Amino acid sequence: MSVRDVNAYYGDTHAIKGVSIEYKANEVTAMIGPSGCGKSTLLRCLNRMHEEIPGARAEGQILLDDTDIYGPGVDVVSVRRAVGMVFQKPNPFPTMSIFDNVAAGLKLNGVKGVDMKERVEKSLRGAGLWDEVKDRLSSPGIGLSGGQQQRLCIARTIAVEPRVVLMDEPCSALDPIATLKVEDLIHDLKQEYTIVIVTHNMQQAARVADTTAFFLLGDMVEHAKTEDIFSNPKDSRTEEYVTGKFG
Numbered sequence: 001m002s003v004r005d006v007n008a009y010y011g012d013t014h015a016i017k018g019v020s021i022e023y024k025a026n027e028v029t030a031m032i033g034p035s036g037c038g039k040s041t042l043l044r045c046l047n048r049m050h051e052e053i054p055g056a057r058a059e060g061q062i063l064l065d066d067t068d069i070y071g072p073g074v075d076v077v078s079v080r081r082a083v084g085m086v087f088q089k090p091n092p093f094p095t096m097s098i099f100d101n102v103a104a105g106l107k108l109n110g111v112k113g114v115d116m117k118e119r120v121e122k123s124l125r126g127a128g129l130w131d132e133v134k135d136r137l138s139s140p141g142i143g144l145s146g147g148q149q150q151r152l153c154i155a156r157t158i159a160v161e162p163r164v165v166l167m168d169e170p171c172s173a174l175d176p177i178a179t180l181k182v183e184d185l186i187h188d189l190k191q192e193y194t195i196v197i198v199t200h201n202m203q204q205a206a207r208v209a210d211t212t213a214f215f216l217l218g219d220m221v222e223h224a225k226t227e228d229i230f231s232n233p234k235d236s237r238t239e240e241y242v243t244g245k246f247g
C-alpha cells in the first residue's frame with residue numbers, strides 16, 4: 001500500500017500534512033509519535049474511515065496495488081473489505097456468540113458463497129484462538145478475557161481475507177501476557193497480510209515492526225528500519241522522542 005502526498009483535515013485543522021509512505025506486503029510498519037501527531041488519523045485514511053467523521057476530509061492518493069482507494073467510482077465497502085481494522089478496545093458484538101462474531105465480519109461485508117463453518121475455524125486458527133474456544137463456539141463473545149476478545153476481533157477482521165490489517169493501539173487495553181500473545185500473532189499474520197500498527201509503546205514497535213515511522217504535528221519526520229529508528233535515527237527530533245526527551 002502506497003500513500004502519496006496525503007493531507008487530512010478536520011474542518012480547518014490540518015491533521016496530516018503531505019505524508020507519503022510505503023507499507024510493504026508481509027511486513028509490519030509501526031507508526032509512533034506523541035499524542036495528537038496524526039497517527040490514528042492517517043490510519044483511518046487507509047480504509048476511508050476518516051471521512052466518516054463529520055467535517056473530516058482527505059486529499060491525495062492511497063494506492064492499494066494499482067488502485068487509488070480515493071479514486072472516482074471506488075466502492076468504499078470493498079476498500080474496507082480489503083483493508084481491515086482492529087481497534088484499541090476489543091469490541092466484540094455484545095449479543096453474539098463467538099462463532100457469530102467471526103461470521104458477522106463476513107456477513108457485514110456481503111461475502112457470499114463461502115462455507116461459514118470452515119471460514120470461522122480458519123479465522124479463529126489464524127488468530128491463535130481456536131484451541132481456546134473450539135468447545136464453546138456458541139458462548140457469548142464478551143464472556144472471553146480481554147486478550148481473547150481482541151484475538152476474536154482479529155479473527156473477525158481476517159475472516160474476510162483482507163490484504164491489509166490496520167491496528168490502532170491493539171494492546172493498550174491488555175495485560176502484559178495478553179499483549180505478548182497478540183504481538184506473537186502480529187508476527188504470524190504478517191506472513192499473509194500487510195500490517196500497519198499505531199502504538200504508543202516504543203518497546204512494542206521495536207518488538208513487532210520491520211519498519212517504523214515517526215510522526216510529529218501531522219508531518220512524517222522519518223521512516224526507516226525499526227532498528228535504525230531506535231538506534232541510529234537520522235533526524236534529531238526522532239532521536240529526542242525515542243530517547244524519551246519529549247512526548
Ligand SMILES: Nc1ncnc2c1ncn2[C@@H]1O[C@H](COP(=O)(O)OP(=O)(O)OP(=O)(O)O)[C@@H](O)[C@H]1O
Binds near residue numbers: 015038
Ligand atoms: N474527531 C476529531 N475532530 C477534530 N479534530 C480531531 C478529531 N480527531 C483528531 N483530531 C485532531 O487531529 C490531530 C491528530 O489527531 P490523531 O488522533 O490522529 O493523533 P494521534 O497521534 O493518533 O494521537 P493519540 O496518540 O493521542 O491517539 C490532533 O490535533 C487532534 O486534536
